[in-house]
Amino acid sequence: TQTTRPQRILAAVQKNATRGDPRSVVKAIDQFCRHKEWAMNVGDEKGCILDSVVTEVNPATVLELGTYCGYSTVRIASLLPSHAKLITLEFDPGNAAIARQVIAWAGLADKIQLVEGASGDWIPKLKEKFGIETFDLVFLDHWKDRYLPDTKLMEECGLLRKGSILLADNVICPGTPDYLEYIRNSPRYKSQYFKSHLEYTKAEDGLEKSVFLG
Numbered sequence: 001t002q003t004t005r006p007q008r009i010l011a012a013v014q015k016n017a018t019r020g021d022p023r024s025v026v027k028a029i030d031q032f033c034r035h036k037e038w039a040m041n042v043g044d045e046k047g048c049i050l051d052s053v054v055t056e057v058n059p060a061t062v063l064e065l066g067t068y069c070g071y072s073t074v075r076i077a078s079l080l081p082s083h084a085k086l087i088t089l090e091f092d093p094g095n096a097a098i099a100r101q102v103i104a105w106a107g108l109a110d111k112i113q114l115v116e117g118a119s120g121d122w123i124p125k126l127k128e129k130f131g132i133e134t135f136d137l138v139f140l141d142h143w144k145d146r147y148l149p150d151t152k153l154m155e156e157c158g159l160l161r162k163g164s165i166l167l168a169d170n171v172i173c174p175g176t177p178d179y180l181e182y183i184r185n186s187p188r189y190k191s192q193y194f195k196s197h198l199e200y201t202k203a204e205d206g207l208e209k210s211v212f213l214g
C-alpha cells in the first residue's frame with residue numbers, strides 16, 4: 001500500500017540521520033527534499049535565517065503554528081537553552097504522528113510539547129494548560145489565511161509581551177497578504193522582511209520578522 005510523503009520523510013530520517021543528533025535530522029530531511037521529493041519544510045535557506053533569529057532572541061518560550069513533519073520544530077529546539085520550552089500545534093493527525101517520531105529521533109522530546117489540534121482552538125488554552133505567561137518567539141507556518149486571525153487572537157489572549165518576536169514563513173509564496181498588510185501598518189509592530197526563496201526552489205519567498213511593541 002502507498003506510503004504518505006510524511007512517512008517517506010520519516011523513513012529518510014531513520015535511514016540517514018543519527019539518533020540524538022538534531023542537525024543530522026535536519027540535514028537528512030533537506031537532502032531528501034532537495035534530491036528525492038519536494039516537501040513544505042521551511043528548508044535550509046530560510047532555515048538559516050530562522051536559526052539566526054532564534055539565536056538572537058534566545059527564547060525561553062516558543063510557540064510554533066503548523067508542525068508538519070517537525071523539521072523547523074527540531075531546527076528551533078536544537079538551538080534553545082536547556083530550560084526553554086517549545087509548544088508546537090498541528091491539526092493533521094497523520095502529520096502529528098510523523099512529527100512526534102522525527103522529534104523523538106532527534107532526542108528533543110523533553111524540550112517540545114506537540115499539541116494535536118487547531119491553533120484557533122488551542123491558543124486561548126495555552127496559558128492554563130502549560131502555565132505559559134507570554135511567548136518570546138512565535139513561528140507562524142500553518143494555513144496562510146490563519147496568520148492574521150491567530151495573531152489577533154494571541155494579542156487578545158495576552159500571549160505577547162513588549163519585545164515578543166513573530167517570525168512568519170511564506171509571506172510571498174504561497175503568500176499572506178492580509179497578515180503583511182496588518183503587521184506592516186500596525187503601530188503595535190516593527191517589521192522587517194528577510195528575502196529568500198521557497199524551500200528547495202528558485203522561486204521568491206521570505207520571512208517577515210515582527211517585534212510586538214506592547
Ligand SMILES: C[C@H](C[C@H]1O[C@@H](n2cnc3c(N)ncnc32)[C@H](O)[C@@H]1O)NC(=O)c1cc(-c2ccc(F)cc2)cc(O)c1O
Pocket residue numbers: 040041042065066067068069089090091092095117118119120141142143144146169170173174198199
Ligand atoms: C499549512 C502547512 C503546514 C502545516 O500546518 C498545519 N496546519 C494548518 N492549519 C493549522 C492550524 N490552524 N492549526 C494547526 N496546524 C495547522 C497543516 O496540517 C500542515 O501540517 N504549510 C503549508 O501549507 C505550506 C505550503 C507551501 C507551498 C508553497 C508552494 C506551493 F506550490 C505549495 C505549497 C510552502 C510552505 O512553506 C508551507 O508552510
Ligand SMILES: [Mg+2]
Pocket residue numbers: 040041042141169170
Ligand atoms: Mg512554510
